[in-house]
Amino acid sequence: MSDEQPTDLTTGDDLPEQMRIRREKRARLLAEGGDPYPVELPRTHSLAEIRETYSDLPVDTATGVKVAVTGRVMFLRNTGKLCFATLRDGDGTELQAMLSLNNVGADPLAAWKSDVDLGDHVFVSGEVITSRRGELSILADEWRMAAKSLRPLPVAHKALSEETRIRQRYVDLIVRGQARDVVRNRAGVVRSLRDSFHRRGFIEVETPILQTMHGGATARPFVTHSNAMDVDLYLRIAPELFLKRCVVGGLEKVFEINRNFRNEGSDSSHSPEFAMLEYYEAYATYDTVAVTTRQLVQEAAEAVFGTQVVTLADGSEYDVSGDWTALTMYGSLSDALGEEVTPETSVEVLRKHAAARELEVDPKHGHGKLVEELWEHLVGDHLHAPTFVRDFPVETSPLTRQHRSVPGVAEKWDLYIRGFELATGYSELVDPVVERERLEDQARHGAAGDDEAMRLDEDFLRALEYGMPPTGGVGMGIDRLLMALTGLGIRETILFPLVRPE
């Protein structure tokens, strides 16, 4: 972690004053026979329970009810003979504690003033009252230290820098309610997804993250090594090939929510480690899984926010309700170009279109890549409302079935939300012979130096040869679903994103 000098924690001579003083207070508590970190405290109520029970108390009321609570000290307002503190519970509920000379006595009040700092966890027992200003409070008979904080909290009224928020998420969670909300919302979204699948009769499975061969997507993997087996292993880039083995085995409605790893950099919508949902449904097609996918998103919005018109971080509203627009890639690109483009359109013509719009393209790009690049710039970047983009070039969709009636395109859609790709769905390719041809082609690319190319997975092909029913499949980024529903960047939706060591 650090090149900080090793520090004597009892004196902390090298530390900033504020940390030194807190360490001294801890040491003093111990020296006086106290315990800055007691093992157990006789708490009777959570702060939320008290807030719920006494929500309608009039101003300046004494209930006569004695309770014992704990919380982190978020604000301190000490006067000579009466001290106020705002305590906060783990669920974010805040409640005021009042310590008056009359009730706690001179020594405990003096100890409170000298020992308690912002950020400490304290135990307070006393009577439930409301203050003269009407604030629901515990009027203390007794207080104890529950856990001494040795580091000062950052200023509560100024935003932490983005870097500190990410590197020290625990601090972010303490001081910023929205950071806690994101964690809860994410948990709610994941729970909603599981509920939605269970209602539809899907089985949740967990497939390997450590793999002897990576596949299911075009991406560079992380490599690791098994000492016991003395083989190199890959962290998975997608669960796809294992989930398809499940479908072959008769698990005809399966889903998995888990982590994928791609050996790439990060930006506002990419992370090397990201959460993925994939699901496969036998006898579904890319048409029917599009409907399911829309419902998954809508049900998640409803479950977490109680509405399908969600409010984003910038305050704007985003509507995910109703049916969503569907475009075809070639149709929408033709409209944008004002000129018909089809799977037969030559590479030269596509390059001319790119050049006419000052779009630089890789001269190695073939038809499929060119179409996708043109489409992204001319159409994709401008899509705001949820939109399914259908029927991709076959060439860039190696694991997808050819369209049943339109030549040259694959039965694949991408779901775009506010300009980024949220999910992708397919009518899966299940013909083992065609699949083998496609993978052998990928393997040739790999041999030619493309380290994102897929490997020839003989075991996967063997599974397909036993017969996989017609199947629809979908992959959706969980982090991106959170982004879609909240308007946050990916690193705000991931609790502890990967960052360079300090």
Add this chain to the structure above:
RNA sequence: GGGCCGUUAGCUCAAUUGGUAGAGCUGCGGACUUUUAAUCCGUAGGUUCUGGGUUCGAGCCCCAGGCGGCCCA
């Protein structure tokens, strides 16, 4: 990988043309029995990211590097 911007007190940020590094909050000492980012008086706190260089003098200029952000590929 390329370009631009940033990096200063515990936190958030200032610092004129290169001329004694400041503020708010936090902290510390004091006053205050109804505060809500309490108020009032006093006060402390710095390897200006690191290493070189230019200069009488560098937070500021130059070179190299670290970390971060944004844009591009």
